Amino acid sequence: MPRRRILDELRNPPPVVLPSLLLCDFGNLAAEVKAVEAAGARAFHLDVMDGNFVPNITYGMPIVEAVRRASDLPIDVHMMVSKPAAFVDEIIDAGADIVTIHAEATDDPRPILEQIRKRGALASLAINPPTPVEAIADALPLCDMVLCMSVMPGFGAQQFEAVALDKLRALRSLRSDLLLEIDGGVNASTIAQCTAAGAQMLVVGSAIFKKPAPYADSLAELTRLAASGTQ
Numbered sequence: 001m002p003r004r005r006i007l008d009e010l011r012n013p014p015p016v017v018l019p020s021l022l023l024c025d026f027g028n029l030a031a032e033v034k035a036v037e038a039a040g041a042r043a044f045h046l047d048v049m050d051g052n053f054v055p056n057i058t059y060g061m062p063i064v065e066a067v068r069r070a071s072d073l074p075i076d077v078h079m080m081v082s083k084p085a086a087f088v089d090e091i092i093d094a095g096a097d098i099v100t101i102h103a104e105a106t107d108d109p110r111p112i113l114e115q116i117r118k119r120g121a122l123a124s125l126a127i128n129p130p131t132p133v134e135a136i137a138d139a140l141p142l143c144d145m146v147l148c149m150s151v152m153p154g155f156g157a158q159q160f161e162a163v164a165l166d167k168l169r170a171l172r173s174l175r176s177d178l179l180l181e182i183d184g185g186v187n188a189s190t191i192a193q194c195t196a197a198g199a200q201m202l203v204v205g206s207a208i209f210k211k212p213a214p215y216a217d218s219l220a221e222l223t224r225l226a227a228s229g230t231q
């Protein structure tokens with residue numbers, strides 16, 4: 001999908017709950033993707049971890065390609081890797097529509113963000129809980145999205161860190177058109193605070209994949225609660 005159309009679609013209310021496939025059943029990946037899409041998902045979130053930037057290893061291009069084959073929905077790839085510049089082209093070739101790199105992984109993210117945009121994908125910068133908004137001020141004009149992590153990246157099912165909410169508010173006051181995403185510990189108890197602080201993109205792992213409820217019920221309830229935070 002072209003960059004402009006994806007941006008317009010994701011900015012549309014209600015807020016977008018993105019299932020984080022980190023916690024899905026990888027033995028049935030295509031079926032999981034189709035099930036979450038049928039349940040009402042508007043985009044997917046994929047966590048690429050290299051065992052160096054974060055203390056965990058997940059997957060790379062083959063899984064992004066497999067998700068791309070199973071669905072036409074936007075794919076949001078969160079690159080938790082030490083050398084993002086080396087992989088952004090391959091990740092986009094594999095099917096990523098949004099590519100998020102970490103501010104902490106590079107001295108200057110601007111050339112990488114430019115490269116992502118040049119390739120027609122949405123460029124996004126992530127900051128970990130200890131990283132202040134000021135650290136990315138120079139790169140903001142090149143960002144379509146900023147991801148405020150509400151846990152230290154690496155694992156699902158961690159406790160939500162509210163410091164991310166202050167950063168969402170600060171970013172929203174700096175740029176009204178910026179897509180804002182939050183990831184980590186987002187669930188039925190925390191999601192309304194996230195949208196009230198300005199997040200439109202809510203990454204959710206365990207509150208979808210580790211619940212006994214059908215995906216459609218979890219997604220509908222999380223979307224309802226997310227929308228309640230914007231009123």
Ligand SMILES: O=C(CO)[C@H](O)[C@H](O)COP(=O)(O)O
Pocket residue numbers: 020022045047078151152153154155156157158183184185186203204205206207
């Ligand atoms: O990026 C991540 C971890 O680094 C995951 O996307 C995130 O933690 C989702 O899981 P949960 O909703 O269970 O916190």
